Amino acid sequence: MNEDTTDEKRRGFLVKLSLGLAGLAAAVAGVPVLAALFAPLIEKTPQVWRNVGLLDDFQIGTTKLVTFENANAEAWAGVTTHTAAWLRRDADHKFTAFSANCTHLGCPVRWEAGAQLFMCPCHGGVYYKDGSVAAGPPPKSLVQYPVRIQKNQVQVQTSPVPITNISA
């Protein structure tokens, strides 16, 4: 009788011990796994200024596609480090840069110089040259990138892919 209860206790303890240890091992092993999975949530990507051309490369009144490297360009990522924006020279020292992502579902909008409109190939979204919506499903104007001029160099500040949220 007495021996049985000791045995019972001993067994109970060993079960708890094994489950506890297994749980600990799983938790510790899980740390790097979850880190790999969720890293994009905690990484902060700084926004940086990128040269997109010399002041003289741009004619007043025209809109041009400029390409530059995104903010967190890994050396091994090939062309996928590229990003593009539509840049217009409004006046001598005034530029406007538009994101190439349609605010509807992110498709690449094209500048149609003749029509002076941005057009989206996916669901027929159209924007005026100031970026406001002219037609189609886009819920809001094209997103703009900050632009500045430094020593004759035009610079665009990198930005995340603009994500439209539910309130738009």
Place this chain on the structure above:
Amino acid sequence: MKTLKKIWHWIDDRSGFTEIFGPLLGHLVPPGAKWSYVFGSATLFCLVLQVITGVALSLLYQPSSAEAYQSLQFITHQAAFGNILRGMHYFGASFMIIMVTVHMIRVYLTAAYKFPREMAWISGVLLFFLTIAMGFTGQLLRWDSNGVWSSVVAAEQLGRLPFIGKWAARLLLGGDTIGGHSLSRFFSYHVFIIPAIIFLFVGYHLMLVIRNGISEPPEAGRLVDPKTYRQWYQDMLKSKGVPFWPYAAWRDVLFGAGTIIAIIGFAYFVGPPELTTPPDPAHLNTTPAPDWYMLSIFSLFALMPARIESYMIIIGPTLTIIILLALPFVSNKGERHPIRRPWAVFGSACVVIFVFALFLLGEKSPWSPRFKSKPLTAVNIHSTNPEVMAGGALFYKKGCLYCHRINDQGGYRGPNLTQVGLRLSYGDLTIRIVNGGGNMPAYGGILSKKELTDILAFLQSRK
């Protein structure tokens, strides 16, 4: 011969094949389970083909944002049988989606989800969505400009989730822009994470088929009563059941093999979809379009009123999942025969027609500007009046032709203007062009006075 038999007996005895799988293969199934029952197993055949061709592709594919495109070019144009391999994987996916859909409709129409097979339905619904997820992530792995932009579109849709949208989009892309981590993530979803979940649920789904038995073909007036059904089913099997292997299975094998042969045929004669341009996010001259099984949703996005869209992107799928999962709880007994469940038949038909109509529309996508439209020819302008000719040229230059048709040229978004001179007066035309409205941009700020009169002259001459 004798030695071979001996060897086999030894292997079988020590490994336990016959002992373990014999009863499973020979289990009794209801008689009369005929051709309508083959779609589930055909889905499984397709899955096996996807696994095998997927593994083969993984031997040739470079899952890196920088190199995936080149490796796919290599697979398609250089690797031995690479083109057929890609084609088989592509058409295998298409067939799998067709088979799983038909299987699901069959189960719904014959109410096979009722007692005691509720869990089979639930795991099946999950498998259906996982299959779609595989199709979608697979399309992204092509990592041409279509794939890159589809991943942006996917991220945008996740972005509409309340509260966590931005985070979800970031997780999908592996950062806040398309970049080095994006493809690695999709590769991991498509090759490890989703398949692992699929295997789990396929195993469970099949286990349930063995445990609860294949549903007997419905008979009008024979009701399912949870209290007596199991006993009745067992008795019925005992008196009338036939061993699954080979008396019921031959149809599955025949149909499954036919499916595989059809897939190989498509792969050989049609081939996989051509890659579009390289995955350069700075390359904007692309027209991203999803694979056919996503086309209906693509159309829906174009047609939905913009105001409700954000909500529909979230509520639509959530509601669909809830309804599908709730089905066996809402009705798990009673009539099974479709003849006695006209609303089920009607509802399914409506869904099928709706999805198919959206698909056909998506093929044509009349809402998209036709960027490929060519300038109007002299034949189409058919006038020597310099104003009309200038207007005709402007009609193309200003993008009007992308959305409107003149004779057989142009887009479908706006009304056909071939004979607009008969319908609208000079004043009406002016107001519409200057003010826009509906899906027409206001051209007032875009056209000069002269340009406007030229275009008007051109349109007035369209009779």
